[in-house]
Amino acid sequence: MSPKFADWPQAHPRGGGSGEVGGVLSMRGIGKSFLGVRVLSGVDLDVAAGEVHAVVGENGAGKSTLMKIICGVHAPDEGTVEIDGHPVSFGHPLEAQRSGIAIIYQEFNLLPERTVAENVFLGREPVRRGLVDRAAMEQATARLLDELGEHSFGPRDAVKRLSVAQQQVVEIVKALSVNARLVVMDEPSAALAEHEVELLYRLIGRLRERGVAVVYISHRLREVFDLADRVTVLKDGKLVTTLPIGEVSSDELIRLMVGRDLGTYFPARSTGAGEVRLSLRGAGNRKLRDIDLELRAGQIVGIAGLQGSGRSELAKAIFGAEPFTTGEMTPSRPRSVREGVAMGIGLVTEDRKAEGLALRQSVRDNALLVARAVGAKGRDGVGGLLERVRLSPPRQEQEVRYLSGGNQQKVVLAKWMTMAPRVLLFDEPTRGVDVGAKAAIHDLMRELANDGMAIMMISSELPELIGMSDRVVVLRDGRIAGTLPAGPSEEAVMRLAAGEVAE
Incomplete structure (x- = not known):
């Protein structure tokens, strides 16, 4: 397990x-x-x-x-x-x-085409007889990796081939190499995915042992x-x-x-389910197999699973970005993003900066991105939508890049609300936002569900997934491993995700 x-x-x-x-x-x-x-x-x-x-x-x-x-x-x-x-x-x-003193930023400062050792000693390369001493550089990097207990990659590996968690190890090795x-x-x-945080915990434990x-x-x-x-x-x-x-x-x-008492972390769950807005029967593609799933009006369905289980791939397939090639989808199977939007499906992507926003454009332009892209008029009253998503302050002409992570995510929500979708898919909806913004996004998701929208939510944070979902669907290896009712234990979710029978 x-x-x-x-x-x-x-x-x-x-x-x-x-x-x-x-x-x-x-x-x-x-x-x-x-x-x-x-x-x-x-x-x-x-x-x-x-x-x-x-x-x-x-x-x-x-x-x-x-x-x-x-x-x-x-x-x-x-x-x-x-x-x-x-x-x-x-x-x-x-x-x-x-x-x-060393700092490890949320967005790593690594050169993907270079090796681990070259990144660790970038700008401080050891020199011997007028040439870079690669052997010394690689030996020093190997020693530091060994001290951290990291043996899944070596100093000669290209950074571009490493996972995000492994790249974080490289950043920590850089810090140790300057005796931080x-x-x-x-x-x-x-x-990081939930299971990758284990490595981060171990690394911090090693730093503590060294007196850092x-x-x-x-x-x-x-x-x-x-x-x-x-x-x-x-x-x-x-x-x-x-x-x-x-x-x-x-x-x-x-x-x-x-500065205030938030009471509970999550809003009250739905008291009932409405009509089926989207249905999958035996749906699949090269990454997904035999998916049976219903999304109903008024409900939030949580999608759990380890990295590589197919969570994001499921959202993209429903949306039409990586279409299903087998099985049935009702009302129909979108073959493209444009068709998905036309069917009333929206997708709040995992990486808002790379996939969800035009950072150098204004809040208003971002709120109208989807409508303009598909040639739709979109819903009027952008200002009212910005107020509803609790953008603070709701300045329509401000460039999105200057907003906090929480406010950027609210602009992404406004972008989809201009289209009034029937089904809205959330991939990591509160990643990198503070607790106040999280509460606002959670409240808005529940409001949208209560207004009749069908919502599917992917989250690596199990407390969030459990607290927000009316039921939890667990994926493993591109298949549905099981479905749990509202409020399951974390252990029950992880047993299914890891391939064990839930209690």
């Missing part, structure tokens, strides 16, 4: 967590403004050697700016920064790197509670509090982050 999240290797026993002896980073009274807009005010942060220190807050709370100050991208307007008790003032990220004493991780699990301090930014609160020694909460650019993780509950942490 695939390991459950709670059973994965933890980074415990937890490290220092006090910011006292062994303190690597100390920040006091940090303030920063851009064009007269205050984004940080009076923020303190301490991180000890061997500590995993989580920094959380809604989008716009100031997390990214604070991390960029740590890493030398920005200089603070106010306050002091100390590394190992010595004041520092970085004018460039290279200066921070020389002080033992502090590693900042910005949403490190955002691009880790600043961990994540919207996934389960990871915060699993990994962190302490948590710092930011809101509107100000420090709310710093607490040992054992002294705060998830409900309390959410309340501190958003």
